[in-house]
Amino acid sequence: MKIEIFNHEICVCALLATNSVMRKKQRRNGEMMEEKAENKIENKEKINMMKEWKGIIIALIAGACAIACVTIFSQNIVSYKKTSGSEGLSATGSANCDFEADLIVWRGSFSGQGATTQEAYRSIKKDAELVRKYLVDSGVKEDEMVFSSVTINARWESEYNENGDRIRDYIDGYDLYQNVSITSTDIDKIEGISRDISGLIESGVQFASDEPEYYYTKLDELKLDLIAEATENAKNRIDLMAQGTGASVGQLLNANLGVFQITAQNSNTEYSYGGYFDTSSRKKTASITVRLNYSIVD
Numbered sequence: 001m002k003i004e005i006f007n008h009e010i011c012v013c014a015l016l017a018t019n020s021v022m023r024k025k026q027r028r029n030g031e032m033m034e035e036k037a038e039n040k041i042e043n044k045e046k047i048n049m050m051k052e053w054k055g056i057i058i059a060l061i062a063g064a065c066a067i068a069c070v071t072i073f074s075q076n077i078v079s080y081k082k083t084s085g086s087e088g089l090s091a092t093g094s095a096n097c098d099f100e101a102d103l104i105v106w107r108g109s110f111s112g113q114g115a116t117t118q119e120a121y122r123s124i125k126k127d128a129e130l131v132r133k134y135l136v137d138s139g140v141k142e143d144e145m146v147f148s149s150v151t152i153n154a155r156w157e158s159e160y161n162e163n164g165d166r167i168r169d170y171i172d173g174y175d176l177y178q179n180v181s182i183t184s185t186d187i188d189k190i191e192g193i194s195r196d197i198s199g200l201i202e203s204g205v206q207f208a209s210d211e212p213e214y215y216y217t218k219l220d221e222l223k224l225d226l227i228a229e230a231t232e233n234a235k236n237r238i239d240l241m242a243q244g245t246g247a248s249v250g251q252l253l254n255a256n257l258g259v260f261q262i263t264a265q266n267s268n269t270e271y272s273y274g275g276y277f278d279t280s281s282r283k284k285t286a287s288i289t290v291r292l293n294y295s296i297v298d
Contacts (some may be wrong), residue, residue, distance in 0.1 A: 093234025258289030
């Protein structure tokens with residue numbers, strides 16, 4: 001009987017202990033669920049707060065950019081009004097000068113004929129030696145003359161029958177051509193030779209003379225001097241206009257360089273849009289224009 005009572009008590013104690021453990025476990029699970037819920041709410045609040053701060057930061061950045069843009073735009077408007085709110089003052093300056101060529105180029109050509117290429121070449125070679133000797137005897141230096149290569153053309157003829165029908169074409173001979181060019185700083189000497197080639201013609205050379213060409217070897221320095229003079233002339237005109245209107249000249253807004261015109265002295269040659277470069281006259285006139293545009297300041 002005692003054993004049964006003791007077993008019964010043990011069972012009761014075990015049952016109570018089990019119930020206690022289960023209640024603790026349930027209480028612990030409840031606490032954990034409450035803790036998770038609280039963490040979830042806290043995280044959600046943090047996320048919402050971050051979104052709010054992000055929106056505030058973006059708004060601040062956008063506002064700063066807008067203020068900067070307005071400031072820059074306002075400054076540009078003020079600068080534009082001060083410097084180029086209008087077309088300002090514009091003037092075109094010009095400069096010109098007379099000069100004389102210091103280099104002459106004279107060209108000529110001659111030809112030879114023959115029934116065969118060998119015969120035609122012997123003919124033109126003989127004429128080339130006569131031309132060279134004539135030039136050297138006239139005072140031209142060897143390094144001042146240049147002979148070009150020989151060009152050859154076949155001379156074709158057509159054969160017809162008694163009815164006027166063409167039977168065939170055949171080569172009736174060969175024509176050879178050669179050029180010579182003389183470049184010298186002794187303009188007077190070369191001019192004299194180019195005007196009198198009677199000695200060559202009398203020797204049997206079929207010589208054709210071109211008109212001499214005249215150049216100036218210091219043209220680049222001349223152009224720079226003219227640009228400086230034309231620029232100064234344009235600026236003087238702008239200053240004069242400003243004085244007449246009571247305005248003050250500001251900064252340079254634009255500058256345009258015109259084209260060079262080189263014409264014969266005292267000629268009526270019309271200026272060309274793309275520029276003109278005369279080589280037929282020994283005495284020349286060079287001219288250039290420069291257009292300047294300055295702002296007006298208060």
